[in-house]
Amino acid sequence: MNIVVCCKAVPGLVTEVKVGADAKxxxxxxxxxxxxxxxxxxxxxxxxxxxxxxxxxxxxxMGNIKALEILYFALAKGADRAVRVDCETSDARVASxxxxxxxxxxxxxxxxxGTQARDTLGGQVGxxxxxxxxxxxxxxxxxxxxxxxxxxxxxxxxGGGRYAEVELSLPALLCVQTGIQPLAFVPxxxxxxxxxxxxxxxxxxxxxxxxxxxxxxxxxxxxxxxxQRSHRVEFLDGxxxxxxxxxxxxxxxxx
Amino acid sequence: xxxGVLVLIEHCEGKIDSAASQLLAIGQRLAEKxxxxxxxxxxxxxxxxxxxxxxxxxxxxxVAVDDPRLARASGEVQAQALGEVARQIKPRLILMGYTLAxxxxxxxxxxxxxxxxxxxxxxxxxVDGAVKVTxxxxxxxxxxxxxxxxxxxxxVALQKGAAPELKPSAKEAPVERLALDLENxxxxxxLVGVTEEPRGEVDLTKAAIIVAVGxxxxxxxxxxLVSELAEALGGVLACSRPVVDVGWLPRxxxxxxxxxxxAPKVYIACGISGAIQHLSGMRESKRIIAINKDPNAPIFQxxxxxxxxxxxxxxxxxxxxxxxxxPG
Numbered sequence: 001m002n003i004v005v006c007c008k009a010v011p012g013l014v015t016e017v018k019v020g021a022d023a024k025x026x027x028x029x030x031x032x033x034x035x036x037x038x039x040x041x042x043x044x045x046x047x048x049x050x051x052x053x054x055x056x057x058x059x060x061x062m063g064n065i066k067a068l069e070i071l072y073f074a075l076a077k078g079a080d081r082a083v084r085v086d087c088e089t090s091d092a093r094v095a096s097x098x099x100x101x102x103x104x105x106x107x108x109x110x111x112x113x114g115t116q117a118r119d120t121l122g123g124q125v126g127x128x129x130x131x132x133x134x135x136x137x138x139x140x141x142x143x144x145x146x147x148x149x150x151x152x153x154x155x156x157x158x159g160g161g162r163y164a165e166v167e168l169s170l171p172a173l174l175c176v177q178t179g180i181q182p183l184a185f186v187p188x189x190x191x192x193x194x195x196x197x198x199x200x201x202x203x204x205x206x207x208x209x210x211x212x213x214x215x216x217x218x219x220x221x222x223x224x225x226x227x228q229r230s231h232r233v234e235f236l237d238g239x240x241x242x243x244x245x246x247x248x249x250x251x252x253x254x255x
Numbered sequence: 256x257x258x259g260v261l262v263l264i265e266h267c268e269g270k271i272d273s274a275a276s277q278l279l280a281i282g283q284r285l286a287e288k289x290x291x292x293x294x295x296x297x298x299x300x301x302x303x304x305x306x307x308x309x310x311x312x313x314x315x316x317x318v319a320v321d322d323p324r325l326a327r328a329s330g331e332v333q334a335q336a337l338g339e340v341a342r343q344i345k346p347r348l349i350l351m352g353y354t355l356a357x358x359x360x361x362x363x364x365x366x367x368x369x370x371x372x373x374x375x376x377x378x379x380x381x382v383d384g385a386v387k388v389t390x391x392x393x394x395x396x397x398x399x400x401x402x403x404x405x406x407x408x409x410x411v412a413l414q415k416g417a418a419p420e421l422k423p424s425a426k427e428a429p430v431e432r433l434a435l436d437l438e439n440x441x442x443x444x445x446l447v448g449v450t451e452e453p454r455g456e457v458d459l460t461k462a463a464i465i466v467a468v469g470x471x472x473x474x475x476x477x478x479x480l481v482s483e484l485a486e487a488l489g490g491v492l493a494c495s496r497p498v499v500d501v502g503w504l505p506r507x508x509x510x511x512x513x514x515x516x517x518a519p520k521v522y523i524a525c526g527i528s529g530a531i532q533h534l535s536g537m538r539e540s541k542r543i544i545a546i547n548k549d550p551n552a553p554i555f556q557x558x559x560x561x562x563x564x565x566x567x568x569x570x571x572x573x574x575x576x577x578x579x580x581x582p583g
Contacts, residue, residue, distance in 0.1 A: 014393055026392065026399065041500075092362065093371055115358070118394050121375050121531070124362035131366035136331045136444035139359035140513070153447070157513045159355040161452035161506075166329055168444040175359075177513070179500030218371045218407055222387065223400040227377075227553070233545075233561045240572035243562055247544060248576045250560050251488065254521050254542035255463065 001055040001146075001170075003046040004106050006099060006113035006126060007074060009033035009067035014119075017224050024216040025090045026224055033063075035070040038114025042176040044183055045144060046112050047078045053146060056080040058106060062087050062098060068199060076186045076194035083200045085207070090120055091216035096128035098214065101207035103133060110152065111173040115140055123175070130173035138166050139175045258406065259292035259315070260285050261346035263337055265356055266297065269304045274352030277418035279312050281379060282350055284419055286315075288381040291347065294318060295428075296340045298333065300326035306430055313424035316431055318344065324437045329444040330356075332437075334363035339435050341368060346408060348386065350379075353412040355512070361412040372410040373401060375531065379411055395531050395553040415535060455507030457491055459515045464490030464523075467510055467537070470497040471526020471547065471566060478503055480570050481525050487577035490521070495533045511536035525566045529554030546570065 011030030020027045046057045058081040059074040061067045071082035085102045089095050116123035130137035143155035151169050158164050236243050262282045265272040286293035292315040306319050351357045353375050365372035378389035386403040466485035485492040494504045512532040522540035538557045545558035546566050555561050
């Protein structure tokens, strides 16, 4: 079974976040990019499926040259091939259009990705790309099994401790939850070696996309600010013993 | 009349999802401000009870699709059906809940319509005819405000949360039955069944005190520190998702959207940063105490009392104080 894993490179701690000049994206100072957490779980699951059923794993990301880092990481983990789509966007409609076009160029039975990126918290691009390609899909998947040579069975969360079992004909796209597989440690030596591997690169033009169709539209970012709190949190200071005594009385009065 | 507001109603076993009744209240307020019609759409099979319940919700009309093929439909089929309903109604706004089902359907419906989707929203409002949504970014540490422009359809998926009161209506909303060409839908997936998490040894929903541990604890062997506090307070140990994902505690201890929704008298969060999924499972707790070394941790958005500090200092001190103050 050939699997494509879509991963996003996301910044760790960000500072000086402000609305960009185009009012369509946010600008910020960010630390090094890392693979988005649930996308790493998707990759881990793809590698487990490959071990069990054979085939190959291709990892795809969209982003500038800095996003190469996570592709090398994925290769070090055991992905066979890496592809970067040279496109930077935080617009879900644009991103899913580009991703769908990139997937059309690749040979796959199954596409895996995470549920949500930690920067945009949108959770849209995987499902939207599936809908654009007419693939069946499932979101918040916690278990994947082969149902037959041409179908998978996915267990997905419904919330509140309930799950649905869905059978999907291949090719299909699944958005994977964190925790689906234990994450394997990648030795630094392997990460170094992975940097020698070549990474294929496509531009949106290579994918046959018209740049004009890739302009975000229909909205304008107005402001970005810390969340407004419904009530003010009261912070307690002092030595651990003083704080503990104060907390005990706060706990007792609430019971 | 300008294009209206369409609310997509999520329901299960004849009951309207609690997110959907919040959406109706939000939809009422938006439709009033925008001076447009408010429509609710329900798809399913034999859902007359749901439709009847909606009739008193001050809607201009209800669009219902009742088809046996929608009885146990996959997300793939539901998205096509709801996309088709939206195509016929041509609303300005499609409101839906950011529930697990909404997370799956919102991007698919938007993609089918070529529309923008704004997911995970914590607020929506209309001022002078302009719609604005608020949604979190960067691990829920910041909110971004987005003004919708133009007249094209936008999908807005809203988190459960505070909503205005639903205004009942004396007059019953008319119901339009819509027949869709389901034969021509792509159905490459099917729902096989629904299961519940087996009942474990704890029932978090009945606890008066919950002491919850997050990834900040740093290792399985250190969880004892927090379970000792739970025990000293006569409470129950719980955790956030990452703790379960790495196998430090079993799934039955998980509080959050995917796990248990709890509202104890006291909720103590130790080393929990406060992902949205966690907050949505515990924000109704009567008194929330958060201990975290990061003053910007989103958990402090919902906490009543906060301690910015090292949980390895605070938690043992609190355990000791709890033991000493215990009556008898």
